[in-house]
Amino acid sequence: MNETIRLKVTLAFLGLISLAFAIRLFKIQILEFKEYRELAKQNYIKALKIPHLRGRILDRNGHVIAEWTPSFRISVIAEKVEKEEILELSRFLDIPVDLSRLSTGPGYIPIFDDVPMEKILKLQEVADRFPWAVVSPYPKRNYISDSVLARAISHVVGYVGEASENDIATGRYSLGDYLGKYGVEKQYESILRGRDGYRFFAVDVHGRIIKADPRPMIPPEKGHDLILSIDLDLERFIDSLFEPYEAGACVVLNAKTGEVLALYSKPGFDPNKMSFGLTFSEWLELINSPQKPLLNRAICGRYPPGSIYKLVSAVIGLEVGVLDSSKRFLPCYGSFRFGRRVWRCWRPEGHGSLDLPHAIEQSCDVYFYQVGIAIGLERFLDYSQKLPLAIKTGIDLPGECTGFIPTISWYEKTYGKRGFGPGNVLNLAIGQGEILLTPLEIATFTALIARGKVPRPHVVHEIEGLGPPKVDTLVLPVDTTKLGPVRYGMWLVVNGLHGTARWSRPLTVEAAGKTGTAQNPHGEDHALFTVYAPYSDPEIVVTVVVENAGHGGAVAAPIANRVVDYYFEKLRASLAAATDTTH
Structure with a gap:
């Protein structure tokens, strides 16, 4: 009897276990089939990224500045390959490997980039030895x-670099991706960057490829080309x-369109090395160089403007009514006394009695000392703040800096209420x-004096397939009908009998400009000049x-x-060539 009960209990228990297994099997095979099928695929099918083709960068004449080759x-599947196997491959190819890359996640991980063709062929000869690569x-x-021209254009085009941990953390990039780090490459990253594609492989538990393309490839999409407003020939010229000089900058701006034809900063850097071939010691040399080759002086060099x-x-002075074209102050005899101090003019023998245009022509300090006094310190600073001077122009490049114009509160904070006075003006x-x-900023303000308004400066002329970028207009917030004496004074600087730039005036066109010499506490003075042309139609x-x-x-x-002269000679040559083709 007891044996019968024991047998029944045992059979019942086994029945319950069988039922439990049956229920679990039903759940796995029927209810959770899709979930487990996807898990199986994840362990079986691996996606290999096919990088997109980054858009090219060209100058305004179609010369290629940046492209891809x-x-x-x-690449390997990190979780399916032993580190010793990768080290063996590294020794075989004689290419160093960074094993920390292997901890970045599942799927295919790039371990060697820019591998020479001869080493690819060497690997193909022993493909069975490294089937997971x-x-x-x-x-x-x-x-x-x-390299000379590359350095000349480096601060505009910029460079690309491998995605950092912070870049990868955004979710837009993965290990081995390259993205714009500086210049146009960075500013227009979303335009230049295309969309990656994928190719799929069936692999076994050891990462060995069983079958290629078990599902259709997703083709990559190319990024848009950029056509810059920059003229490479002009940059080279x-x-x-600048060959005799160690450092400086030059901006060439089309005042009618806002297009930047040249944005030159010396010294520059080699964008090819910055992107792929820079050693750590070379990087340290760059960032510690007293010449600061990574500083874009054209948009971020901050200089005392001097007489400009x-x-x-x-x-x-014209806007507030203390000046007009014929306004004269006390004559210049080489110095001017204000309070207990004597203020010197750059010309010890003086300039005599001058009106406004001729004071600009000869850059008379004494005349403009008196202009400053007539305006007054507070009003002078207020108007300097209102004008589009020490502001970001909004150029389509990253890292633009603003100049600096002090305020009364800045003087009080810096020097104390008794540490400055009317003489500062x-x-x-x-x-x-x-x-x-x-x-x-100086170039933009010069364009505003010349024309009263100017489209915002920009370096991209056109985006392939999308057209030219939209830009707004900067306006000089004064009565521009009063600017005639300023413009005429600038014409005299270049063309007048006593003009400070008369010895080097352009030969091809009438121009107007202003010289400047900025005091430099760290060495010899900085030389400045700004000019617009033609005078009659800037x-x-x-x-x-x-x-x-x-x-x-x-x-x-x-x-x-x-x-x-170079610009207008080239313009005339191109117009002549266009005329010849029409006949």
Whole structure:
């Protein structure tokens, strides 16, 4: 009897176990079939990224600045390959490997980039020895091979670099991706970058490929090409003019369209090395160099404007009514006494009695000391803040800096309420003291004086398939009908009998400009010059800053005026060629 009960209990228990197994099997095979099928696929099918083709960057004449060239990459499934196997492959190919890459996640991980063709062929000969290694092509970014020209254009085009941990954390990039890190490459990353594709492989538990393309490939999509407003030939010409000097900047701006034709900053860097070939010691040398080759001086170099700021003093004086074309102050005899201090003019023998245009022509300090006094310190600073001077122009490049114009509150905080006074305006009125401007800010303000308004400066002329970028307009917020004496004074600077830039005036066109010499506490003065042409219908503005070079009229003006001649000679040549083709 007891045996019968024991048997029944045992059978019942076994029945319950069988029922439980049956229920579990039903759940796995029927209810959770899709979930387990997807898990099986994840362990079986692996996706290999096919990098997109990054858009090219071209200058306004179609010359290629940046493009891609084919290269090779080797990838592995990190979780299915032992580190010792990867080290063996590293030794076999004689290519160092960073094993920390293997901990970045599942799926195919690139372990070797830019692998030479001879090593790819070497690997193919022993493919059975490393069946888990997948070779795939990928596009490598290349810039102009002419290293001199590449450096000249480096601060505009920028460079690409491998995605950092922070980039990957955004979810938009993965290990081995390259993205824009500087310049146009960074500013237009979303435009230049295409969309990655994928190829699929069936693999076993050891990562060995069983079957290629078990599902259709997803093709990559190419990024958009960028056509810049920059003229490479003009950049090369400017670089040749800067050959005797160690550092400086030049901006060439089309005042009618806002297009930047040249944005030159010296020294530059090699974008090819920055993207792929820079060693750690070379990087340290770059960032610690006293010449600061990574500083874009054209948009982020902050300089005392020197006598160029006399144009601003004149604009403010005309706007507030203390100046007109015929206004004369006390004659200049080489110095001017204000309070207990004697303020010197740059010309010891003086300039005599001058009206406004001729004071601009001869850059008379004494005249503009008196302009500053007539305006007054507080009003001078208020108007300087209102004008589009020390502001970001909004150029389509990352990292633009603003200049600096002090305020009364800044003076109080910096020097105390008794540490400054009405006399400060004398220094400011001639562009010395605390005022700082970038070359691009000076160029933009010159265009505003010339035309009253200008489209916002930009370096991209057209985006392939999307057309030209939309830009708004900057406006000079004064009565521009009063600017005639300023413009005529600038014409006299270049063409007048006593003009400070008369010896280097352009030969191809009438131009108007202003010289500047900025005091430099760290060495020789900086030379500045800004010019627009033609005088009657302003088209281009050229602004030049040469560091530690001396007087603006002697150094910067000849460079800028030769650039003006180059531009109009080339323009006339192209117009002549176009005319010939129509006959």
